[in-house]
Amino acid sequence: MATHDAAQSHAVVQCGRDGGMTNTPLRILYVEDDQRTAAAVSELAQASGDVLIWEENGSAALLRAGMEAFDVIILDRMLGDIDGLTITRRLRESGIGTPILIMSALGRSSDRAEGLDAGADDYMAKPYEPDELMARLRALHRRSAGKEHQAVIIYGSFECHLKARTAFRDNQHLSLSPKEFELFRYFMENAGEMVTREMLLRDVWNIDFDPQTNVVDVNIGRLRRKLEEGFGTPALETIFGSGYRILEGK
């Protein structure tokens, strides 16, 4: 098995819970006119230690987004005054690049495409999975901080060399197919965080609907075998009903 010393590489990002990167509290602007949904999401943010500022209408949200800095913005689409797509466009036009996640009752492919075309970075449909919402917010924040463009990502015993497209565990080369590498890379970019089936389907396979076949589970199963074969400790954690998380593997 090939071995590699990551210390020789440049632009290495060390990820991990101890690194303080993944659990940094987020400052979130939340625009939602439905009070019950707003209360549920606020509770969720509070539970994860994040700061959430809630605005009930679009004009107030635009004002606040222009005056204060946020890590991420969650936008509803069907608001009383200005719709979420217009808010997104106006924010982008005025040069505000804060990651925007649209969370809407309009969840069809065409609705998602509209949202992303307007300038949003992510799109979730209601009913939402609370864990997934938080995972996506953190992924958005990480992406905007530019962490995913590094040459090498190291997490626990794993190394992901993005340019060379190679993977290592405990300095031993892992033989992955191109798609398995994409999956592994996605886990490494979201190291320490949960990724959901929907995130994987959307970002790895470009599918924004849920296939009737358990394709994600099976592909994760194959990757898991390759990551764990010959090593004593598990590499991927299944979070029941929600998604997966890569482990440090130590």
Place this chain on the structure above:
Amino acid sequence: MTLEARRSIFSRLVLAAIGLSLALVLVLWFVTHQTVVTTLNEGAAKEVDVDIAGLVDIYATSGLDELRDRIADRVALTPAEGRTPHYLLANDAGERLAGDLTRWPALDPMVSEAGAIAIGEKSRGFARAVQLGPDLRLLVARRTDASAAVLRNIAIAFAIGGGMFVLLVALLGRLAALDLQRRIGRINLAFREPGKAVELIGVRGRDEIDELAGHSARALERQRGLMEAYKETSEQLAHEMRTPLSHLDNRLLKALQAEPAPRVAERLVEARAEIKRLVQTLESLLDIASSKSRRGDKAGLLPVDLSAMVTSLCELYSGSAEETGHSLTWEIAPGVMIDGEERQLSRLVTNLLDNALKYVPPGGKIEVSVGPGPVLVVSDDGPGISPADRKKIFDRFYRGQGHSHDAHGSGLGLALARAIAERHGLQLTLEDCVSGSSFRLEG
């Protein structure tokens, strides 16, 4: 001429008008030419006949010598008006006795034959021959060269006048065609951009084209209104269903987080899955309606690498097929492109693959192929589809015999697949097979 100009009905109309006016000028010239020729020949014939009558009279009253003198006088005299006369008085052997012509032409004097003759080397004329007596015949002719000049002038006049006429027709035709082209072009543009229909082809009511424009604008407005109403209704429906379902799901999740008894937890998880299915059914129905409403509308479609997309999906499904004991194989021709919405086309293909994996028993074979055309075929060697089911297989909520209690299928997969195909102007059909089933998508 560009291809577009060749295809345009207006260019063809202008060309037809030019062709027709040219033909008209040619016909008019020909008729005029013939009429003039006939009239001139009749004039010459009349002069010849009058001259012959006079000479016959002279011969009858004064004899041969007087006739020869008179002929010599007339030959010597060049008339100020009319055609120059020519004569030949000869015996039956054709030997000249008087006159300026030297050779007897092929005209029979016994029947007073008349016709065109050559006069000298270059000239032409009209002549009549008569038998004056035994061994004496007379030929009287008139030169018709002057007629040729008249005819030439007529031809020149027609060439100039006709040319101007054709040019005028071409110019007027082009102007009329441009006006029509502009007006029809606006109607076409309105169909391409229905949002601007009224602005582009506002109703003026001047002629048939305005009437057509008016009908088009109203139809497009109605269509736009329907589309907006559909979008608004579907958005409200989604909002009014999804928001309360979201609250309900949240409550179920909270109940789950309170760590209930395993049996209760199981029920709660099932209830959440039901909510998810309900939302998916709603989405699929709206997607079907949306795709059907845009049937054959190619606006907004972009080139998609069908080969790459299907290969990626087959790779995604290969593990699941292996796990369920199916043999999934694919044969994809490289570089097959299609104009489409990639995510919608992905959905079509995954619905076909989901369908095959669901209904083909373990151990069965599933084959996927993509070829130029484009043609996509997903076939299997499963139990096939009964004749009773074949017609209804693409209907909404139809699950087929023996599958009506299948809790995993929404009964919308194939209906949605067909609606997506139609939205792309493609046909999705179930092919006749001896065994198994085969779905074919083609343009």
